Amino acid sequence: MHALSLNFFSCISLSRPVLKLRIMSEEQNGKPEEWAWPELKLPDLLLTDTVRKLHEAIESEWDSLRQSACQTAAGRALWKHVTHDQLAELLAGETYLRSLYEKIKKDRCRNAREVSGVMLAVRTLWFDSKIEAALSSFDGGGAQVVLLGAGMDARAYRLSCLKETDVFEVDFPEVLQMKTTTLQAATDSINDNQHVRVIAKSLNRVAADIRDNDWLQKLQISGFVPEKNTVWVLEGILYYLSHSHAIEVLKIIADNRALTRTVLLADFMNKSSTTLSSSMFHFHSDWPDCLLPSLGFSEVKLSQIGDPDAHFGLLHDPLNLFNKLRSLPRSVQTHPDDGTPCRRLYFVQASSSPHQTTP
Numbered sequence: 001m002h003a004l005s006l007n008f009f010s011c012i013s014l015s016r017p018v019l020k021l022r023i024m025s026e027e028q029n030g031k032p033e034e035w036a037w038p039e040l041k042l043p044d045l046l047l048t049d050t051v052r053k054l055h056e057a058i059e060s061e062w063d064s065l066r067q068s069a070c071q072t073a074a075g076r077a078l079w080k081h082v083t084h085d086q087l088a089e090l091l092a093g094e095t096y097l098r099s100l101y102e103k104i105k106k107d108r109c110r111n112a113r114e115v116s117g118v119m120l121a122v123r124t125l126w127f128d129s130k131i132e133a134a135l136s137s138f139d140g141g142g143a144q145v146v147l148l149g150a151g152m153d154a155r156a157y158r159l160s161c162l163k164e165t166d167v168f169e170v171d172f173p174e175v176l177q178m179k180t181t182t183l184q185a186a187t188d189s190i191n192d193n194q195h196v197r198v199i200a201k202s203l204n205r206v207a208a209d210i211r212d213n214d215w216l217q218k219l220q221i222s223g224f225v226p227e228k229n230t231v232w233v234l235e236g237i238l239y240y241l242s243h244s245h246a247i248e249v250l251k252i253i254a255d256n257r258a259l260t261r262t263v264l265l266a267d268f269m270n271k272s273s274t275t276l277s278s279s280m281f282h283f284h285s286d287w288p289d290c291l292l293p294s295l296g297f298s299e300v301k302l303s304q305i306g307d308p309d310a311h312f313g314l315l316h317d318p319l320n321l322f323n324k325l326r327s328l329p330r331s332v333q334t335h336p337d338d339g340t341p342c343r344r345l346y347f348v349q350a351s352s353s354p355h356q357t358t359p
Ligand SMILES: C[S@@+](CC[C@H](N)C(=O)[O-])C[C@H]1O[C@@H](n2cnc3c(N)ncnc32)[C@H](O)[C@@H]1O
Pocket: 001, 002, 065, 066, 068, 069, 072, 073, 148, 149, 150, 151, 152, 153, 170, 171, 172, 175, 208, 209, 210, 211, 234, 235, 236, 237, 240
């Protein structure tokens, strides 16, 4: 997610594991307690020359769209106690880790109701849980998971529910190449490289720009089988596309329903959210639960951060931003309390199958 949006979309009320990072010291002479923050401890692997050089190249050569892959990984890394993403630090790189770490530190020091990174943690867990549920809803026959705009996502290495599943990661060629090279560097330099082992049945990286009309063809050339049950994961990607490109991608996925059972998992920004960065964010939908049926999807379920299935015990304070937002009707565009825009991120699950009729 873009740096500008990290402030807003990465907030949360504090969770216990982060509290453990605090070291409390009380001085003998009755001075008030002081909180000391430990330094960010980077894994040795990130400090090797090879990995440093790879991340330097990302910082100097990639645009912010591609760099958003590393920012997302930084969020997963600093919320590792809940995301269990052991590769996220390596894939994020030092700069993004430090930057988010400082934000979290600041939030903690001012006792913020929302602490940076929580949105990414909740989003990650929501997608994890829905991928698992979708796979177990398929009745045999092998399944596929396609991650569109996969970035530095490490689910193929992390989720045991993917053991029997073919995974396809689609992103720009340079992003996927850098990911492969970085993971290879890790494999080469550590003895205990169990986290760098693919858990999925297979992992296929497909270099493609999903704005072009040949990405589905490229996916098929890489082994994607349109007739197999498929979970499409569109996490942190749709809003980077123009309206027409996003609709085209969704239509291509919906059209596949003629052949197989399809589950779509995606997050959508509402219009106000895209104003966080008008140069980065384009596509938005205030009512994805109306949009998706018009494209051929059914069984659309929408969640907001803080809802029972998008909570994960991380949003305790009823007055935090997310809980305040979801208590307002979705048609409300500005907070009645302070007149600020209601910036929402919707998590949406939809499905389609060959038995369905087109609307
Ligand atoms: C915010 S990151 C999210 C990455 C990943 N889904 C995750 O959750 O870790 C957005 C990713 O989308 C990719 N992306 C953006 N536009 C794309 C396009 N037109 N075609 C392919 N990938 C794209 C970027 O390169 C980046 O890796």
